[in-house]
């Protein structure tokens with residue numbers, strides 16, 4: 345048996361008797377979904393098996409750009425262990441599993457034939473989840489663009505992406521929509537466009553001076569806006585298709601998931617306050633709220649972006665604008681960090697302005713992450729939800745990612761005792777609960793991640809898993825961390841015991 349300890353550990357996840365004031369899952373609205381997630385490239389492994397072809401992430405990691413030159417060639421190997429993983433999810437008591445379909449596994453060339461082995465894998469995974477009473481929440485596109493589309497027409501930079509994406513999305517609706525009732529079109533279009541086309545830190549690493557010595561083949565002044573535009577139109581196109589052709593019979597919901605970093609002024613100066621507002625306005629955790637939320641809610645880009653990026657910001661036709669407006673049943677947010685924003689007014693006078701210069705703000709979490717300056721701040725989730733409520737008409741929200749990372753080993757030992765993670769989860773869940781009580785329409789919460797995976801920015805240096813994975817042995821043995829036991833207890837009616845520190849640093 346792969347998890348000799350799992351049953352015993354979860355069985356032992358007893359919890360203290362409930363105090364009058366303590367929160368439990370039953371204090372959340374009826375139907376509120378608790379889950380955990382992963383994504384295809386990060387968790388599946390088997391990158392060259394059964395007809396899968398490379399994505400831009402395979403290319404990137406194989407060129408040695410990932411941390412420690414790691415790849416996700418095997419990673420947690422869920423492709424071969426999905427049954428064991430679903431069993432573990434069931435034992436943990438998850439309502440839902442959020443995962444993504446690998447486009448280069450289902451349609452290896454990006455368009456055209458469906459790969460029967462890919463189809464079989466996702467059918468098996470979905471059936472296994474449903475057999476165990478776990479809702480599949482499926483992301484259609486999670487950063488892993490087929491390399492062939494990158495080679496053929498520069499991927500997101502071409503409007504041809506929209507048609508290929510829509511055909512791929514339709515293959516997903518057609519193949520899995522009888523069982524999948526929660527679809528996300530695109531994950532984190534905001535980080536993908538900034539990382540891939542502005543600062544070049546993520547594939548396809550397109551950028552221009554002054555972003556890095558190797559950034560010579562892009563144009564940071566225009567390409568982030570073009571890539572985001574096409575992602576947004578692809579999203580709208582898939583939503584339109586789903587609504588016109590599938591939703592009435594399949595009765596599912598469809599949305600988009602944005603990275604939701606919250607910007608807070610770095611100092612008390614009015615300039616920094618303005619810079620933080622601008623970053624949230626421009627962007628919220630990357631360009632999202634404005635680049636993505638704003639068109640989705642209002643049908644156009646925000647005025648501040650129009651006035652600053654000018655003709656570099658693609659125009660939306662009346663038809664596109666109509667298609668975008670209201671093109672979601674929910675918005676997913678991946679929320680991790682608060683980012684301290686500083687004004688950089690000189691940047692606005694640069695001859696070649698990129699996204700950050702357009703916003704005239706220094707608020708690059710990539711820099712902070714590299715410098716080890718990750719700042720977790722549960723109150724920032726409250727601010728984000730409040731902002732969405734006040735500014736964007738309080739849309740239905742799913743918190744699609746939120747989690748805590750440990751190094752793989754502390755003092756040479758595998759980390760089972762991850763009290764910080766349990767504390768983290770309880771603090772954020774308390775804030776989420778209070779936001780809901782204050783009128784936010786949050787409907788679900790997914791821990792990132794269900795188990796250790798290859799992290800896009802950190803390789804295997806950071807472990808977010810409720811369950812650990814021994815990446816050094818062939819069978820990729822899973823082990824159950826204390827936080828998984830804690831979450832399991834909570835899912836079974838146990839109490840939240842927040843640290844009381846969630847609101848201290850606002």
Ligand SMILES: *[C@@H]1O[C@H](CO)[C@@H](O)[C@H](O)[C@H]1NC(C)=O
Pocket residue numbers: 556557558
């Ligand atoms: C640029 O590319 C060279 C050669 O591939 C590599 O050694 C160097 O680390 C790269 N620099 C950055 C900042 O990625």
Ligand SMILES: *[C@@H]1O[C@H](CO)[C@@H](O)[C@H](O)[C@H]1NC(C)=O
Pocket residue numbers: 610611612
């Ligand atoms: C802002 O001002 C308050 C008091 O007015 C002070 O307590 C706080 O530390 C200041 N914050 C920053 C980031 O400077």
Ligand SMILES: *[C@@H]1O[C@H](CO)[C@@H](O)[C@H](O)[C@H]1NC(C)=O
Pocket residue numbers: 654655656657658659
């Ligand atoms: C968008 O439209 C404005 C005015 O209608 C025009 O000046 C601008 O050049 C257009 N931008 C693009 C990228 O076509």
Ligand SMILES: *[C@@H]1O[C@H](CO)[C@@H](O)[C@H](O)[C@H]1NC(C)=O
Pocket residue numbers: 750754764
């Ligand atoms: C837990 O968090 C504290 C402070 O937040 C930190 O000092 C400590 O190293 C963390 N423990 C582990 C095991 O990461």
Ligand SMILES: *[C@@H]1O[C@H](CO)[C@@H](O)[C@H](O)[C@H]1NC(C)=O
Pocket residue numbers: 726730733734778779782783
């Ligand atoms: C509750 O919502 C109101 C406005 O919608 C906001 O001003 C207030 O700060 C919120 N309170 C909390 C605790 O989030």
Ligand SMILES: *[C@@H]1O[C@H](CO)[C@@H](O)[C@H](O)[C@H]1NC(C)=O
Pocket residue numbers: 412752804805
């Ligand atoms: C990074 O790679 C080196 C050499 O392969 C290895 O010894 C080390 O454990 C790796 N570090 C992490 C955090 O995986």
